[in-house]
Amino acid sequence: MEQAVKDDVDVLNLSLGNSVNGPDYPTSVAVNRAVELGVPVVIANGNSGPNHWTVGAPATASKAFSVGASTNPQKIPYLVEPKSNRPFLIQVMMGSVPWDFERSHQIVKDTEKENMYGKIALLQRSDIPFYDLAKEAEEKGAEAVLIANNEDDMISGSIDTGEEPIKIPVAMISKEDGEWLNKLVAKDSVYLETAYQQVDTTIAPFSSRGPVTVNWDIKPDILAPGTNILSTVPGGYQSLQGTSMAAPHVAGVIALIKEAHPNWTTEQIYGAIETTAIPLKDEEGNLFDPIVQGMGEIQPSDAIETDAIIHGAKLSFGKIEKYNETKMVQVKIENKTNQDQTYYFDIPKKQKGITWELPQTFTVKKQETKTFPVKLTITSPQVEEGLQQGWLQLNRKDSDQSYQLPYLFINQTTDNPKAMGFQFALKPFSEDSYTYQLYVTEPAKKVKVDLYDPQTLLFDRTLLTTEELQTGMNEGEMKKEEIGNPGHYLAIITVYLEDGTYESYETIIMIE
Incomplete structure (x- = not known):
């Protein structure tokens, strides 16, 4: 990524991923910095669907353009x-x-x-x-x-x-x-x-789902075709599946937009693609969840020719922790024409404990950019705990155009993974020191890693216990004499949270 930025590339396309569903993994931080330096970064959202919380870094980066896979008819x-x-x-x-x-x-x-x-x-x-x-x-x-x-x-x-x-x-x-x-x-x-x-066109079941832990961003940002894509392989061609097939479509669209609008910023390019995307519906005609599709499937010609760009269209309100709490996000509309544009919201369906405060009919003058707030008030006990998501419809009077804006919030708590991405390996250029990494998504008091025989599942020993934890990436070192016998182990990682609960997950590790 550093070399690509130095080479002044027009767009970066990445098929990188792991199991860490967090916004500040090192690869995600690098992606954000590349975007800040002016390079659009398109990333395959991952192929670990269809469960929630399966998008991994660096597609979790807040400034990445993360791409899920849709199916062809x-x-x-x-x-x-x-x-x-x-x-x-x-x-x-x-x-x-x-x-x-x-x-x-x-x-x-x-x-x-x-x-x-x-x-x-x-x-x-x-x-x-x-x-x-x-x-x-x-x-x-x-x-x-x-x-x-x-x-x-x-x-x-x-x-x-x-x-x-x-x-x-x-x-x-x-x-x-x-x-x-x-x-x-x-x-x-x-x-x-x-x-x-x-x-018909729908969501590929393997396409990883969001949202992102910690900051609760909606991912993927967009969908593109990712099934039965004829691609090159050594010696010829093959029909392939995956978000790695979907992401290059979006990188290509960005290249086309840059050619048509060389002065547009990365923010404008992302916004044009999202604004003109078409959200997909299930067989009953209901929109798929935001964490499945983001803004919907790309429409390249419409993105190039759009006469309006909505910035901040994915409305993430974060976590609701108080009895009664109001959250606000700012949405920006950019009028690319020489005619005034008038907008209004459909009144959302009434839901107990949820109150929306949306702007009344408003006008964005020709070649003007206007920012407006969207407020959400939650009375927490009246709303089901966990992940809540849906859609708001924004309409445009002058063109009969409507836009679906996805929203998301977490009420109190949810089923997101609390710890993930445990890695244990010999420290580079060392013969007696080992390093470990563990990503923690919520405040925790302690983490313990126990080792078991993978065949008999009999307990062998506790590899490590640590109470020096922070939300995000945690790293440490251990000496050879501390770790015990080498071998192939089933590791059970248990994280003890500050609220008194605990959660465990397992992985296989090799101690050399």
């Missing part, structure tokens, strides 16, 4: 067991060739090591990487691979490792469907048929 494959007429949703993995079958296939379990030729291998998610599981099945002649999840929450998964591509379709199914299929296969020969559902 397409046929979505699913499987049907004909005897029971039971349908199975499948999630084709990133890096996989399309699932495109016209005939039924027999399913064989991973315990059946004999003939897999022409059949679909049913495998179980484990510590073995998805690529390795699928590659072994391919080498044994499998026509396709289904990997049953071992957790209730669905993930998309990836077999894109940079190694030799797998040439058969690989998809994930839910834990429930996997257990049902395994029992069925154990009793009898089972065949599955592939069926297809035609769907």
Whole structure:
């Protein structure tokens, strides 16, 4: 990033990410500084959806333009067991060739090591990487691979490792469907048929969701096509999935806007893209949540030709902690024409405990920029605790144009991760010192890291306990004699919060 800024690039496109959902991770800080120096930075939002809080740094940077993935209109494959007429949703993995079958296939379990030729291998998610599981099945002649999840929450998964591509379709199914299929296969020969559902543009299930912890920003900022994108690979072309396919679309749009409007600032460019985006709706006609889509899907021509730019259109009111609290955000409208523009808000639907104070009809004169406040008052006990989000509609009289402004606030507390991103490694250029990192999102009294045998799950030892904590990134060092035996461990990280509660999460670490 430093070199790109020195080279005076027009736009930076990044596919970087991690599990730290916080605004001040070092890569996020670097992104903000690059934007402050005049370089628009476009970042893939991540492929860890569809759960909340899955966007990771640096897409969490407040000044990054973070891009989620929308789907192209397409046929979505699913499987049907004909005897029971039971349908199975499948999630084709990133890096996989399309699932495109016209005939039924027999399913064989991973315990059946004999003939897999022409059949679909049913495998179980484990510590073995998805690529390795699928590659072994391919080498044994499998026509396709289904990997049953071992957790209730669905993930998309990836077999894109940079190694030799797998040439058969690989998809994930839910834990429930996997257990049902395994029992069925154990009793009898089972065949599955592939069926297809035609769907319009929607949100890619793998696209990471917001919001961002600590500052509660709405992410992603925007959506762009991220499924079945024909892209270059070593030796040719391949249809690929991911927010890494979506982000370059937006980088290209920014390049086009810069050519059309060379004097526009990064703020104006971001604003033009967001102002003209079209929010996506579900099958019932309701807008998807703001933390799923940001402002909606890009419209390149409209962004280039826009006659108005809304700045600060994503309304994040932060956390409500008092009994009765008023929050305010400033929104700015820039009139790019030689005609006055008149705006008004639709009156929001009445919600108990929530009061909006919106400006009455107002006019932005030709070539003028006008700032106005949007106020939100919350009576906390009357509103459900947790993440609250929705949309306000801003209308323009002179053109029958309307804009959907997403809003978000946290009432008291929510289910956001309290600690994440634990890393433990030998200190560079050292033989006897280790460093650790841990990101904490809320005030905490203590963090303890316990080590367990990953196979037997028996407790081994406590690696570290620390009470010197701050909200954000925490770092420290340990000497070799303090850490105990080397090996492969399941680490349970427990954070004890100042409000008396605690939360744990687990990760695998290797002590060299």
